[in-house]
Amino acid sequence: MGPESAFRNKAKLAVGGTKSSPTFGILDAQFNGVDLRDCGLYEPALAAALPALTGQVAALGLMPFDVPARSGELKHLIVTASPDGELMVRFVLRSPGQLPRIRRGLDSLRAAVPAVRVVSVNLQPEHKAVLEGEEEMVLTQDESLAMRLDDITFRLRPGSFFQTNSVVAAGLYRQAREWVSQVDPDSVLDLYCGVGGFALNAAMAKAAHTRRVEGVEVAPEAVASARTAATQLGVAAHFRIGDASALERVAADLVIVNPPRRGIGARLCAALASAAPAHIIYSSCNATSLARDLGDLPGYRVERARLFDMFPQTRHHEVMVLLSRR
Ligand SMILES: C[S@@+](CC[C@H](N)C(=O)[O-])C[C@H]1O[C@@H](n2cnc3c(N)ncnc32)[C@H](O)[C@@H]1O
Known part of the structure; x- marks a missing residue:
């Protein structure tokens, strides 16, 4: 909170x-x-x-x-x-x-x-x-606003998404970084990566020096923001413009998804099920679409779940789950 x-x-x-x-x-x-x-x-x-x-x-x-x-x-x-x-x-x-x-x-x-x-x-x-x-x-x-959360300064350009509650967003990323450190994957794919919140934290997590980190995002301005922040941090995270929902190959040890309210949908669930990464982190602002998508991922069990009061005084909230392959 x-x-x-x-x-x-x-x-x-x-x-x-x-x-x-x-x-x-x-x-x-x-x-x-x-x-x-x-x-x-x-x-x-x-x-x-x-x-x-x-x-x-x-x-x-x-x-x-x-x-x-x-x-x-x-x-x-x-x-x-x-x-x-x-x-x-x-x-x-x-x-x-x-x-x-x-x-x-x-x-x-x-x-x-x-x-x-x-x-x-x-x-x-x-x-x-x-x-x-x-x-x-x-x-x-100046073309971007410096959004400093803990040890990462995001470079927010106009038209890019940023979590609206900076204090709780910092807590969300801290938790994701902790889970990445525990799972210790060699490769991380951050889908719907925005300005790079999860990818950059994965690139800063424990034992990151050999980790390959890639982010995919549809908004070009957000991708430009993420690239600038990665360069300024000196971390090897790569970002590309793409439609995450239509990806056919999602090869990585850990896939992180943080989609809009509609969720990731059946097509990406199928791509994930066939690629079968060892772990998935799913951060969602809509528990209903999260529940539907988890139903489409029967090969995974929920290892951890945490609720973030990202939108106090509303019935909305952020839920993040760590999934492990069964
Ligand atoms: C909830 S935001 C999360 C952004 C980022 N993970 C963060 O922590 O700030 C969802 C992001 O998904 C992007 N997006 C929407 N549809 C997409 C798609 N089909 N493929 C890739 N990115 C998409 C939006 O532009 C937005 O940046």
Whole structure:
């Protein structure tokens, strides 16, 4: 467990209201803005920065996106705080038209909130529930936020996944590293590796000097983040872009999977069953899809299981299991 409040390192703020008086939070059932700037879930550095930061954003005079009318520009403001209190700020816009205005306001934004390291603009031209689009433009010299968890500094680039609760994420990785040390595999494959959380910990676990570590992830920005962190740490972990769910060969002594809520699915379960690694570590944010996938892996028994209160005050949680081949 970590703190019950002030634990979220990321604020995903839907922008509503008007140009002169925008709201930052969520939209209600009628698409009216509900302000959540003072939400008690945000980490202290994030909570402290939001008033000045959103004040600066309001001063830019961007028209909030109006969902029913499909007009306006600024859809979301996404802010991430690092454990050292630095910030990444992402504007999600409908089109690039307001980009020059944001560029012009950059100096004043950084003067008002000196903790801001990375600013980017994401374009989401489509009218759909997915928060972000594919195109991202970084406006600052720094392109990544340093997320220091224990002895590893991850290099989070905009558009990459990072566990939202830094304190509990550190505990999750610590536990995974301990299991890797106990199992002591010669080779590790980390699927859905994101910015490399499990792979880099496997590369830092006991007796790592001869261990081969590889990560596979679909998001190119996350793979770039993982590669930078591995180089800076001086560890031999390799990362590649790929669709983990469609892999046919998963040869490794230990396979780690940490998929999105939908789980790994029958196809990857079948590939795992046929490759038959000695151990699997499965970290899941959805115990229902985890249970379904474990049902598709009858050749494995659950050796250890641990619950992580990654999302306090919700019914969600992270579960990690260590599986051994029967
Ligand atoms: C729950 S996150 C875990 C990330 C990482 N293990 C960590 O600890 O931060 C799931 C990751 O899977 C990636 N992903 C989603 N579908 C994928 C697929 N089919 N193949 C590979 N990666 C995928 C996402 O981009 C995301 O980075």
